[in-house]
Amino acid sequence: MIMLCSCREVKIVREDVKEAVQRCGREKHQLLEILGQLQKGTNFLERDTLVAVAEELDLPLAEVYGTATFYSLYSTKPRGRYVVRVCESAPCHIDGAADILAAVKAHLGVAVDETTDNSQFTLETTSCLGVCSVGPAMMINDEVYGNLTPDRAVEILQSYN
Amino acid sequence: MTDNAVVTINGTEVTVPEGTTILTAAELAGVQIPTLCNHPDQMIKAVCRVCVVEVEGARVFQPACSFPVWDGMNVRTNSPAVIEARKTVVEMLLSRHPQDCLQCERNLHCELQNVSKSVGVNERPFPEETRDLPIDDSSGAVVREADKCINCRRCVEACADVQGVGVLSTVNRGYDTVVSTAFNEPLEQVSCVLCGQCIQACPTGALREHNDIDRVWRALADPNKHVVVQTAPAVRVAIGEDLGLPVGTRATKLLTSALRQLGFDGVFDTDFTADLTIMEEGSELLQRLQEGGTLPMITSCSPGWIKYIEHYYPEQLDHLSTCKSPQQMFGALAKSYYAEKNQYNPDDIYVVSIMPCTAKKFEANRPEMAAEGIRDVDAVLTTRELAQMIDQAGLDFPNLKEEEYDSPLGISTGAAVIFGATGGVMEAALRTVYELVTEQELPALDFTSVRGLDGVKEASVLLPLPNGEDSLEVKVAAAHGLASARQIMEKVKNGEADYHFVEVMSCPGGCIGGGGQPRPSTTERREKRLQAIYDEDEAMTIRKSHENPAVKALYEEYLEKPLGERRHKLLHTHYVQRSRY
Numbered sequence: 001m002i003m004l005c006s007c008r009e010v011k012i013v014r015e016d017v018k019e020a021v022q023r024c025g026r027e028k029h030q031l032l033e034i035l036g037q038l039q040k041g042t043n044f045l046e047r048d049t050l051v052a053v054a055e056e057l058d059l060p061l062a063e064v065y066g067t068a069t070f071y072s073l074y075s076t077k078p079r080g081r082y083v084v085r086v087c088e089s090a091p092c093h094i095d096g097a098a099d100i101l102a103a104v105k106a107h108l109g110v111a112v113d114e115t116t117d118n119s120q121f122t123l124e125t126t127s128c129l130g131v132c133s134v135g136p137a138m139m140i141n142d143e144v145y146g147n148l149t150p151d152r153a154v155e156i157l158q159s160y161n
Numbered sequence: 162m163t164d165n166a167v168v169t170i171n172g173t174e175v176t177v178p179e180g181t182t183i184l185t186a187a188e189l190a191g192v193q194i195p196t197l198c199n200h201p202d203q204m205i206k207a208v209c210r211v212c213v214v215e216v217e218g219a220r221v222f223q224p225a226c227s228f229p230v231w232d233g234m235n236v237r238t239n240s241p242a243v244i245e246a247r248k249t250v251v252e253m254l255l256s257r258h259p260q261d262c263l264q265c266e267r268n269l270h271c272e273l274q275n276v277s278k279s280v281g282v283n284e285r286p287f288p289e290e291t292r293d294l295p296i297d298d299s300s301g302a303v304v305r306e307a308d309k310c311i312n313c314r315r316c317v318e319a320c321a322d323v324q325g326v327g328v329l330s331t332v333n334r335g336y337d338t339v340v341s342t343a344f345n346e347p348l349e350q351v352s353c354v355l356c357g358q359c360i361q362a363c364p365t366g367a368l369r370e371h372n373d374i375d376r377v378w379r380a381l382a383d384p385n386k387h388v389v390v391q392t393a394p395a396v397r398v399a400i401g402e403d404l405g406l407p408v409g410t411r412a413t414k415l416l417t418s419a420l421r422q423l424g425f426d427g428v429f430d431t432d433f434t435a436d437l438t439i440m441e442e443g444s445e446l447l448q449r450l451q452e453g454g455t456l457p458m459i460t461s462c463s464p465g466w467i468k469y470i471e472h473y474y475p476e477q478l479d480h481l482s483t484c485k486s487p488q489q490m491f492g493a494l495a496k497s498y499y500a501e502k503n504q505y506n507p508d509d510i511y512v513v514s515i516m517p518c519t520a521k522k523f524e525a526n527r528p529e530m531a532a533e534g535i536r537d538v539d540a541v542l543t544t545r546e547l548a549q550m551i552d553q554a555g556l557d558f559p560n561l562k563e564e565e566y567d568s569p570l571g572i573s574t575g576a577a578v579i580f581g582a583t584g585g586v587m588e589a590a591l592r593t594v595y596e597l598v599t600e601q602e603l604p605a606l607d608f609t610s611v612r613g614l615d616g617v618k619e620a621s622v623l624l625p626l627p628n629g630e631d632s633l634e635v636k637v638a639a640a641h642g643l644a645s646a647r648q649i650m651e652k653v654k655n656g657e658a659d660y661h662f663v664e665v666m667s668c669p670g671g672c673i674g675g676g677g678q679p680r681p682s683t684t685e686r687r688e689k690r691l692q693a694i695y696d697e698d699e700a701m702t703i704r705k706s707h708e709n710p711a712v713k714a715l716y717e718e719y720l721e722k723p724l725g726e727r728r729h730k731l732l733h734t735h736y737v738q739r740s741r742y
Contacts, residue, residue: 050343051742061327061343062329062343063321065344066330066331069333071334072334
C-alpha cells in the first residue's frame with residue numbers, strides 16, 4: 001500500500017515541477033522562483049521535489065539542495081500549514097519583539113523551529129520584514145502583521161485555527 | 162590592449178597589466194601572501210579571507226586573491242594590522258578545526274598547517290567549537306571528514322565543474338555552512354564516481370582515501386600468503402614527489418626496488434595487462450567494425466568513468482568495451498595463469514595494486530570482479546599510501562639500488578606505459594590496430610594529435626587495407642575530465658557522434674592526475690608527469706603491445722586453449738545501470 005501511495009505522489013510531484021518549470025523557464029537562475037512556487041502547497045520541499053527540479057533544470061541535486069538550505073524562506077524539513085515568522089531585528093526588538101515571541105511560543109506550545117503536534121503552525125524567527133514603522137511585526141505565510149501586542153498576536157493566531 | 166599599472170607592494174614597485182590581482186602582482190614583487198581557498202587551476206573564490214592586505218585609500222582590508230590592481234596602487238602585506246588580521250582569520254578557522262594534526266593523514270602535507278605556521282599562529286584564543294559531524298567512509302574509496310573542512314569550496318568546484326558530477330555543494334548558510342551532499346547522504350548513496358579529484362583539491366584532511374595500508378602489512382607478514390604487487394603506469398612518474406624527488410622524476414626502478422624491500426613476493430606491472438587490454442580491446446573494436454557492433458566503442462579502463470556512465474548515461478552502456486581494466490585483468494591472471502604456472506593455490510595468492518586512483522578501490526570491490534568466489538584483487542593502495550608505507554619501512558627511496566620487474570607479469574611495452582596519460586590508451590590501440598589491420602609496419606609511432614591537455618581531442622586515422630586498394634578510416638576521440646566526457650556522451654546520446662573509438666579517462670591529464678596521486682596535482686605538475694610518461698615510452702625497447710613477448714606467450718600457453726572461454730571469464734566483464742539521484 002505504502003509503495004503504491006508514494007509512487008502516485010512522486011507522479012504528482014513530477015507534474016507540479018514540470019508545470020512550475022514551464023511557467024518560470026528552464027534557466028538556472030529561475031531555480032529560486034521555481035522552488036518558491038513548489039513550496040506553496042506544503043510549506044516545505046521534499047526530496048522528490050528537489051530531485052525532479054534537478055532533473056528538469058539539469059542541475060546537480062546537491063546544488064539544488066544547497067540552494068534550498070541557504071535561503072531561510074525555503075525548508076527541506078516538514079513545516080506546518082502556517083509558518084509564523086516573528087521579526088527579531090533591532091527596531092522590532094526595541095518595540096518588544098521578545099514579548100511577542102514569548103506569547104506566540106506559549107500559545108502554540110512550541111520552541112523556535114518547531115512545529116505544533118497538529119502540523120498547523122511552525123514557529124520561526126526572521127530578520128527584518130521591512131515594516132519597521134509598525135514594529136513589532138510578524139508574518140504568517142505571506143501575510144504581514146504589525147503594531148503587535150502579545151494579546152493581539154495570540155488573537156491573530158487564533159484566527160488561523 | 163590593457164594598460165599597465167605600476168603598483169607598490171611593501172615599498173617595491175612592480176609593473177603589471179591593469180586588472181591583475183594583488184596576489185599575482187605581489188608574487189612578481191617577490192612577496193608571498195598566504196592563501197587557502199585559492200588554487201592555481203581554479204576560479205577565484207575569495208571566501209577564506211586569509212590573503213587580506215591593506216590597500217591605501219580603501220576603507221577595509223581587501224582579499225589579495227580577487228582584488229584587481231590599478232595604476233598607482235599602494236599595498237601593504239606586512240603592516241602590524243594586516244599580520245594581526247590574517248592571524249585572526251586563521252585562528253577562527255582553527256577554532257572549528259579538530260586539533261588532531263599528529264594523527265591526521267595530512268600531517269606535514271597540509272595547506273592549513275602550512276598557513277597556520279606561516280601566519281604565525283601560536284595560541285588558541287577562541288574556544289574549540291568543532292561541528293561533530295560523522296566521518297563518511299561508506300564508499301570504501303573516498304573518505305569525508307567534514308569536521309576538518311574549512312569551507313574553501315575547492316572540492317565543490319573540482320566535483321561540479323571539472324568532473325561535471327556535482328555531488329558536493331555548500332549546504333546551509335552563515336556559521337552553519339558545511340560542504341556536503343544533498344540531504345547529507347553518504348557518498349555510497351549518491352552518484353559520486355569516487356574519482357578523488359576532491360581529495361586533490363582539498364587543502365586539509367577533510368577528504369582522503371580509504372586507508373588499506375594495515376591490511377597490506379598484515380598480508381605481507383602472513384607466511385601462508387604469496388603476496389604479489391602490480392604498479393599502474395602513472396605511479397612510477399609521480400611517487401617520487403612524496404619521497405624527496407623532483408616532480409616528473411621517472412622512478413620506475415626505485416619503485417620496484419622499494420616494493421621488493423617491503424616484502425612483496427612478486428613485483429609485477431599493470432603495464433603487462435595494459436598490453437593485454439590493447440590486444441583484447443583492439444580485437445573487440447575490429448569485431449565491432451566488421452560485424453556492425455555498437456559504435457563508438459568506448460574504453461573501460463577508468464573506474465571513475467565507468468561509474469559515471471553507469472549513473473549518468475545508464476542507457477548507453479553498450480558503448481563500453483567489455484574488457485576489464487588492466488588492474489582487474491592482472492588480478493584474474495595472477496590467480497589463474499600465474500598460479501597454475503608456479504603451482505600456487507589461488508586462495509593463497511594475495512594481489513595488491515598500486516594505483517594513482519581512488520576509484521580503483523571501488524572497482525576491486527565490485528561484485529563482478531571475482532572468478533568463482535576468488536577476488537581478482539585483494540587490496541588497492543594509492544600512490545600516496547605506498548609512499549606512506551615506504552616511509553614506515555624507513556627506506557631511503559632516492560638512493561635505493563635500481564631494480565627490474567619480475568617476469569613474466571612484469572614484461573611490458575611503451576604502449577602500455579602511456580596508458581597513464583590522456584590519449585595514451587587510444588595511441589597504444591592505434592599502434593596495434595594499424596599493424597593488425599594493414600599487415601604493414603606503422604611508419605611513425607607517435608599519434609601526437611591525441612596527446613596533450615585539451616579536454617577533447619579528435620583524430621582520424623587512415624588504415625590502408627592489405628588488398629592495396631581500399632583503406633579504412635577510423636575516427637577517434639579522447640576525453641579527460643568527466644565534464645569533457647560528458648560533451649562526447651551528449652553527442653553519442655543524440656546520435657551526433659561519428660567516432661568509431663573513444664577513450665575516456667576520468668581525471669584531468671589522465672591517470673597521472675588521478676585522485677590517488679601525490680598532492681597537489683596542478684596543471685604544472687601534470688605536464689611534468691606527462692612528459693615523464695612519454696619519455697618512459699620512448700626509452701622502452703618494445704613500444705607496441707602486440708609485440709610484447711610475454712603477452713604472446715600468454716595467448717599461446719593459456720588463453721587460446723580449447724574448452725577455454727577463459728578470455729571471457731578472466732578478461733571481460735559487464736556493467737550495471739545506476740541511478741543518478
